[in-house]
Amino acid sequence: MVRGDMMQKAKQGQLIGWQLMFTGVTIATFLLSIGIPFVYGFFLSLFDLKSVSGEGTFAWLSNYGDAFNDKAYWTSLWITLKYTVYTVVLTNVLAFAMAFLVTAGTRGQNVVRAAIFMPNMIGGIVLGYIWVFIIGRVFMDFGESSGIALFQRSFFGEPELAFLSLVIVSVWQQSGYMMIVLIAGLLNVPRDLIEAAMIDGAGAWQRLRAIILPMMVPAFLVTLFLTLRNSFLVYDLNLSLTAGDPYNSTEFVSMYLVNVGLRSTGSNFGLAQAEAIILFVIVAAIAWAQFAYGKRKEVEA
Amino acid sequence: MQPKVVIKKSMLYIVQAVLLVIFGYPFFLLIINSFKSLLEIFENPVALPTTYSFDQIATAFENMNFGTTFVNSLLITVVSVSLILFFSAMAAHFMVRNDTKTNKILFFLLVFSMIIPFQVVMIPINIIYGGVLGFFQDIPFTILIALYVGFGSALAVVIYHGFVKSIPYELEEAAQIDGCSRIGVFFRIVLPIMLPTSVTIAILTVLWIWNDYLLPSLILTKSELYTMPIQIKVFSGEYQNDWALLIPAMLLTILPVIAAYIFGQKYIIRGVMQGAIK
Numbered sequence: 001m002v003r004g005d006m007m008q009k010a011k012q013g014q015l016i017g018w019q020l021m022f023t024g025v026t027i028a029t030f031l032l033s034i035g036i037p038f039v040y041g042f043f044l045s046l047f048d049l050k051s052v053s054g055e056g057t058f059a060w061l062s063n064y065g066d067a068f069n070d071k072a073y074w075t076s077l078w079i080t081l082k083y084t085v086y087t088v089v090l091t092n093v094l095a096f097a098m099a100f101l102v103t104a105g106t107r108g109q110n111v112v113r114a115a116i117f118m119p120n121m122i123g124g125i126v127l128g129y130i131w132v133f134i135i136g137r138v139f140m141d142f143g144e145s146s147g148i149a150l151f152q153r154s155f156f157g158e159p160e161l162a163f164l165s166l167v168i169v170s171v172w173q174q175s176g177y178m179m180i181v182l183i184a185g186l187l188n189v190p191r192d193l194i195e196a197a198m199i200d201g202a203g204a205w206q207r208l209r210a211i212i213l214p215m216m217v218p219a220f221l222v223t224l225f226l227t228l229r230n231s232f233l234v235y236d237l238n239l240s241l242t243a244g245d246p247y248n249s250t251e252f253v254s255m256y257l258v259n260v261g262l263r264s265t266g267s268n269f270g271l272a273q274a275e276a277i278i279l280f281v282i283v284a285a286i287a288w289a290q291f292a293y294g295k296r297k298e299v300e301a
Numbered sequence: 302m303q304p305k306v307v308i309k310k311s312m313l314y315i316v317q318a319v320l321l322v323i324f325g326y327p328f329f330l331l332i333i334n335s336f337k338s339l340l341e342i343f344e345n346p347v348a349l350p351t352t353y354s355f356d357q358i359a360t361a362f363e364n365m366n367f368g369t370t371f372v373n374s375l376l377i378t379v380v381s382v383s384l385i386l387f388f389s390a391m392a393a394h395f396m397v398r399n400d401t402k403t404n405k406i407l408f409f410l411l412v413f414s415m416i417i418p419f420q421v422v423m424i425p426i427n428i429i430y431g432g433v434l435g436f437f438q439d440i441p442f443t444i445l446i447a448l449y450v451g452f453g454s455a456l457a458v459v460i461y462h463g464f465v466k467s468i469p470y471e472l473e474e475a476a477q478i479d480g481c482s483r484i485g486v487f488f489r490i491v492l493p494i495m496l497p498t499s500v501t502i503a504i505l506t507v508l509w510i511w512n513d514y515l516l517p518s519l520i521l522t523k524s525e526l527y528t529m530p531i532q533i534k535v536f537s538g539e540y541q542n543d544w545a546l547l548i549p550a551m552l553l554t555i556l557p558v559i560a561a562y563i564f565g566q567k568y569i570i571r572g573v574m575q576g577a578i579k
Contacts, residue, residue, distance in 0.1 A: 015399070018483065022395030023407065025388040026454050033451025034414045037425035044425055098320065104313055112317045114566050115324045121558045121569075123512025125530040126551050129537055130327050133544060137346045138330065176324070177573060184574040222577045233418050236514045240534065254420055261424045262519065273424045280421045287416040 045274040056270060063274035072248075073275050076256040077282075083166060083252060084231040090171045091227050092220070095178035099186055102179070113183075117176040124173070128240025131169045132156075159249035162242045166250055169241060174230060178223040185219025186212070221294045228286060253279060328555075335552045339545035361549040365532050366524070371557070374528040377442065377517070378510045381449035385506055386499050389454050393461030394491050398470070408462065411455040419452075419515065427519055437520045445520050449510055457502045460576065464498045465491070504572035511558070529554050 045063050049056035067073060102113045119127060135155045143151030155161040189212055197207050235254040238244070244251030244259075251259070257279070261272030334342050335358055336350040361367075396404040426448070431437040436444040473486050481489065514530040521527055527535065533554055540546045562569065 015401075018395065019399070019403065021391075022487075023392040023404075025384075025450070026392040026458065027407065029388075029447055029451035030411065030414070030454055031451075033426075033448045034417060034422060035410075037422035037429065038414075038417060040429060041421060041425040044428070101313065101316060101320070106310070106313050106317065109317065112321055113570070114562075115321050117570060117573075118324060118328070118559075118562065120573075121508065121562050122555050123514060123530050125512075125514050125534055126554055129533065129547065129551060130331060133334075133346075133548065134327055134330065137342070137544070141346050172323070180570055180573045181577040184577060219577070226577075233420065236512075236530070239514075240537070254418075257420045257423070258515070261420075262427055269424055269428070276418075276421045276424060280418060283418055284416055 041273050041277065045270055045277055047270040048268060049270040049273075050268065059270065063268070063271045064278075066268075066271050067274045067278055070271070070275065073253075073256060076248075076251050076253045077279075079163070079250065080232060080234075080252040080254075083163065083170075083234075084228065086167045087170045087174070087231040088224065088227045090167070091174045091178055091231075092223055094171060095175045095182055095223060098175065098179045099182040103183055103186060113179075117180055119173045120177045124234070124236025124238075125240045127169065127173055128237045131165070131241055135165055156242060157246055159246055162246060162250045166238065166241055170231065170234065170237060173237065174227060178227060181223050181226070182216065182219050185216040185222075188219075189215045217297050218294075221290065221297075225287070225290060228290075229283075232283065232286075328559075331548060331552050331555075334544065335549040337545065339543065342544050342548070357545050358549040358553065361546050362553060364546065365536050365550050365553070366527075367553055369525060370527050370529055370532045373521075373526060374511060377446060377449070377528060378507055381446045381453065381510050382503055382506045384446070384450045385453040385457050386503060388450065389457035389502070390461050390492060390495055390499065391487065392454070393458045394465050394487060396458070397462060397465040398473075408458070411458050414455045415459075423515070423519075431519065437522070441520050441523075441526055445517060448516065452516075453506050453509070456505065460502055461495065461498060464495060468494055500568060501572040501575045504569050505576045 046059060046061065047056035048059040048063070098116060102109045102116070139151045139155065142148070143153075153161060155165050193211055193215075194207055197211055202210065233254050234252055235258065238250065238252050238255050242250040244255055257272060257276055260267045261269060261276065330347065333349055334346060336353045336355070338354070338357070341348075341350065392407075396408055430444055430448075468491065473490055476486050476490050477483075512530060514534065517528050518531050518534070521531060524535070533551060536550050537547055
C-alpha cells in the first residue's frame with residue numbers, strides 16, 4: 001500500500017518533470033508577455049499613476065469613472081469604429097471580387113495574385129510613407145496636370161480627406177491577404193456541386209447565392225475576424241500616414257492609448273490602462289459575438 | 302470561340318491589368334524615384350529618371366546605417382521565430398499526448414490570449430520591464446525576443462495542436478517499443494513530420510516580427526539597436542519631405558523582403574492559406 005503510494009508519487013513527479021521540460025518555456029514566456037502584464041494591468045488601473053516607476057496612489061475605480069467622461073477617448077473610439085466599418089466592408093467585398101477574378105483560369109493570374117498580395121509583405125510604417133509620397137506628391141501633380149479639383153486639394157490638411165486616405169490605403173494593404181484566404185475557401189467549394197447546379201439551369205447569380213456564399217461562410221468568418229482586428233487596432237499605418245493629423249481628427253484609439261499611456265509626461269497611466277481595459281472588453285465582446293455566430297452557422301450547415 | 306466568351310475573356314484580362322497597376326504602381330514609383338534628384342522628383346514624380354544615378358541610394362544606405370539595422374532585424378526575427386517554432390512544437394505535442402487538466406487549462410489560456418490586444422498589456426509591460434526592472438536598458442534584445450516568444454506561442458501552439466492530433470499515435474508507440482526515448486520520439490519522429498506545418502507558422506511569424514513597430518520602438522531606443530521599421534520612422538522625422546533620401550531608404554528597406562517574396566512566393570501564399578484554415 002505504502003509502496004503503491006510511493007510509486008504513484010514517483011510517477012507523478014516524473015510527469016511534472018516532463019510537463020516542465022516540454023511546456024515550461026511556453027508557460028514562462030506566456031506569463032512574461034501576457035499573463036503577468038494582463039493581471040497587473042487590472043491592478044494598475046486602480047491607481048493614480050504619474051510615472052513609469054510604478055508608484056502611485058490607490059484610487060479605487062475612479063479611473064474608470066474618468067474614462068467614461070474622457071471625451072477625447074470616446075471621440076477616438078468613435079472614429080476608429082467608423083474607419084473599421086468602412087475598411088472591413090470594402091476590404092471583404094474587394095477581396096471576394098478579386099478572389100473570383102484570379103481563379104477564373106486566365107493566363108498570368110498567378111502573377112496578378114502575387115502582386116495583389118505584395119503589400120502584406122511590407123509593414124504599415126513603410127507602406128504609410130510610400131503613400132504619403134503618392135498622395136502628397138503624385139496626386140498633387142496629377143491634379144495640376146489634369147485639372148481635376150479633387151486632386152488639387154491637400155489630402156492631409158482636411159479631416160475628411162485624411163480619413164479617406166487611411167481607408168483607401170488600408171483596403172489596398174489588407175485586401176490581398178483576405179483574397180488569399182477567400183481563395184482557399186473558394187477552392188473548398190466542390191466543383192461538381194456547381195456543375196450540378198449549372199445543369200439544373202441555375203444562373204451565375206443563383207449559383208453564387210445558393211451554393212458559393214453559404215459554402216464560404218467559414219472563410220468569411222476568418223477574414224472578418226482578421227480585418228476587424230487589424231482595423232480596430234491599427235497603429236503603424238495611422239502613425240506613418242497621418243500621425244493623427246489634422247487636429248487629431250484621425251487619431252485612432254491605439255494611437256490615442258500610445259500617446260497618453262507611453263509618450264506624454266504628466267498623464268495618468270492608470271487612466272490610460274483603464275481605457276485600454278475598456279477597449280479589451282469591446283474587442284472581447286465582438287470576438288465572442290463572432291464566435292457564437294460562427295458556431296450557430298456551423299450547426300446549421 | 303463564341304463572341305460572348307471572347308468579350309468575357311478580354312474583360313477579365315483588362316480588369317486584371319488594372320489590378321496589376323493599382324497594386325504594382327506604387328512600388329514602381331519607388332524604384333524610379335530612387336534614382337532621381339530632389340528637383341527631378343518635384344518636377345515630375347511619375348517620369349522616368351533622365352540619368353540613373355546611384356548617389357541617393359548610396360547616401361541613404363549610409364545615413365540609415367543599413368548594415369547594422371538590417372542585422373538587428375534579422376537577428377531578432379530569426380532567433381524569435383526559431384524559439385517560437387521549437388518550444389511551441391514541443392508544448393503542443395506534449396499537450397495533445399497528455400490530456401491532463403493542466404494542459405486543458407493551458408490550451409484555453411493560449412486561445413483566450415489571442416483576443417487580447419497588445420494595447421492592453423503595453424502599459425504594464427512598459428512599467429514592469431522598462432521602468433521597474435530596467436530590462437529595456439540592460440538587456441534590450443533578450444527581453445524583446447522573450448516577449449516575442451510569449452506573444453507568438455499562442456498561434457503556433459494552436460496550429461501545431463491541430464496538426465499533432467492528426468498524427469497516428471501508433472507511430473510513436475512503435476518507436477517507443479523499438480527503444481526510442483520520449484525525447485527521441487519527439488525529435489526523430491514528430492518534429493520531421495511537422496515540417497510543413499512549421500513552414501506555415503514560420504511564414505506568418507516572420508511577416509509579423511520583421512515588420513513590427515510598436516513593441517520594438519518601446520524597447521530599442523538607442524540608434525545602434527534600431528530595426529528596419531524604427532529606422533524608417535526615425536529617418537522620416539529627420540529628413541521630412543526630403544524625398545530624394547527617404548525614397549531610396551524605403552527601397553532599401555523593402556528590397557530584402559521583395560527578394561524573399563520572389564524567391565518563396567509559392568510557399569508564402571500557401572502558408573497564408575493554410576494558416577487561415579486552421
